[in-house]
Amino acid sequence: MTNQKLNIxxxxxxxRQGRVSPQVGEWVKGIAGSRETANYQIVDISDYNLPFLGTTDGTEPGISAWNEKLDSLDGFIFIVQEYNHSITGALKNAIDFAREAWHNKAAGIVSYGSTGGARAAEHLRGILGELKVADVRTHPTLSLFTDFENWSEFKPQELHLANINAMLDEVETWSGALKTIRN
Ligand SMILES: Cc1cc2nc3c(=O)[nH]c(=O)nc-3n(C[C@H](O)[C@H](O)[C@H](O)COP(=O)(O)O)c2cc1C
Structure with missing residues (x-):
């Protein structure tokens, strides 16, 4: 194994317009930024203009760019919001647009919703199993009632910090381990 930093x-x-996920993602990136073992970057599905799977001939440049981005990563932190007790259609669609690029990598989940996004996160765990993504146990859950103002302005409680760092530790450990079995 090389000493190269992991890319997560x-x-x-x-x-959706007005989404709060960028605020949550930037907060996680800010916490992760002080760590020396991995490089963290925001990956915004909306940048790839992915069509709805199966409705085009599949030659849109965003599809290959999405796969190349995933290929370049050793692990993932999913910022998950609960839509009708599950993940968003946009995330499921983006997940379905890649296969091998997910394999043998690790992931952590940070979710939010009225019950911390827990139902969506559990759905995502089932999907990740099919894609050979090892999702870590520690799962920070953010409440729309106590970690946001007016459901729109993200004001996380201090108590989440320890959980975020524990999750990042687990993702880095497993990402590094799984890197050794990929070519
Ligand atoms: C279509 C839709 C369905 C939703 N369903 C749920 C739900 O089942 N449970 C829940 O806790 N919140 C639900 N919400 C509230 C979202 O979790 C909340 O609006 C959150 O901010 C969405 O994330 P986003 O701002 O990043 O899009 C729903 C929101 C939308 C738009």
Whole structure:
């Protein structure tokens, strides 16, 4: 194994106008930024203009760019918001647009919603299993009632910091381990 830093993508799961996921993603990136073992970057699904899977001939440049971005990453932090007790359609669509690029990598989940986004996060865990992504146990859950003002301005409680760092530790450890079995 080389001493190269791990590359970890913080994937924003929502794409709607007025979404709060960029605030949450930037907060996680800010916490992760002080760590020396990995490089963290925001990966915004909406930058890739992915079509709805199966509705085009699949030659849009965003599809290959999305796969190349995932290929370049060793692990993922999913910023997950609860839509009708599950993940967003946009995130599921983006997940479905890649296969091998997900394999044998690790992931952490940071979720939010009225019950911390827990139901969406649990759905995502099932999907990740099919894609050979090892999702870590520690799962920070943010409440729309106590970590946001007016459901729109992100004001995280201090108590989440320890959980975020514990999750990042787990993702880095597993990302590094899984890197050794990929070519
Ligand atoms: C279509 C839709 C469905 C939603 N369903 C739920 C839900 O089932 N449970 C929940 O806790 N919040 C639900 N919400 C509230 C969202 O979790 C909340 O608006 C959150 O800010 C969405 O994330 P975003 O701002 O990044 O898009 C729903 C929001 C939308 C737009």
């Amino acid at each position: 993508g913080i994937i924003l799961g929502s794409t």
